[in-house]
Amino acid sequence: MGEIYYILDASAFIGGFDIQNSLNFTISEISEEVKDLKSKLIFDEAINNGKLFIKEPSSEGIKSLESIISNSGDILRLSMPDKKLIALAIEFFNEKKNVEVITDDYSIQNVLKILKIPYKSILTEGIKGIYNWKKTCEGCKKEYPDSYSWDDCEICGSKIFKKRIKKD
Numbered sequence: 001m002g003e004i005y006y007i008l009d010a011s012a013f014i015g016g017f018d019i020q021n022s023l024n025f026t027i028s029e030i031s032e033e034v035k036d037l038k039s040k041l042i043f044d045e046a047i048n049n050g051k052l053f054i055k056e057p058s059s060e061g062i063k064s065l066e067s068i069i070s071n072s073g074d075i076l077r078l079s080m081p082d083k084k085l086i087a088l089a090i091e092f093f094n095e096k097k098n099v100e101v102i103t104d105d106y107s108i109q110n111v112l113k114i115l116k117i118p119y120k121s122i123l124t125e126g127i128k129g130i131y132n133w134k135k136t137c138e139g140c141k142k143e144y145p146d147s148y149s150w151d152d153c154e155i156c157g158s159k160i161f162k163k164r165i166k167k168d
């Protein structure tokens with residue numbers, strides 16, 4: 001398999017997906033969904049640096065998507081931008097490209113699962129190689145090793161959550 005063709009949903013920009021190589025794609029509507037200043041900056045910079053490309057899927061792609069998932073309840077929850085994003089993924093997938101969709105949208109993820117197209121969620125799982133997790137007490141902020149198997153802090157009894165930390 002060659003390089004990965006990333007297809008980025010708005011959540012990829014909002015969640016801070018690290019745009020590294022030059023094979024990142026999105027659809028035009030996403031630029032309107034990326035509203036906050038920081039995400040917008042990441043988006044515009046990636047476009048200007050030639051790392052991110054806006055590509056429109058063919059209307060046949062959208063039609064074939066609609067026929068494939070017409071039996072799934074997800075079709076009702078998908079917006080037109082969602083459908084275009086998935087249709088683009090189908091096009092790349094059919095061209096035997098090594099594609100991966102970056103999205104936090106569960107409806108999109110469900111459809112990708114049906115289509116057997118790889119995807120990653122940026123906020124819930126983190127992106128491999130970019131983020132690490134650290135078990136941390138929400139009360140006293142004590143950090144625990146992964147092997148610590150209790151849900152409560154041994155010092156203060158507060159809940160332990162997984163904190164996302166960016167690798168440097």
Ligand SMILES: [Zn+2]
Nearest residue numbers: 137140153156
């Ligand atoms: Zn604690």
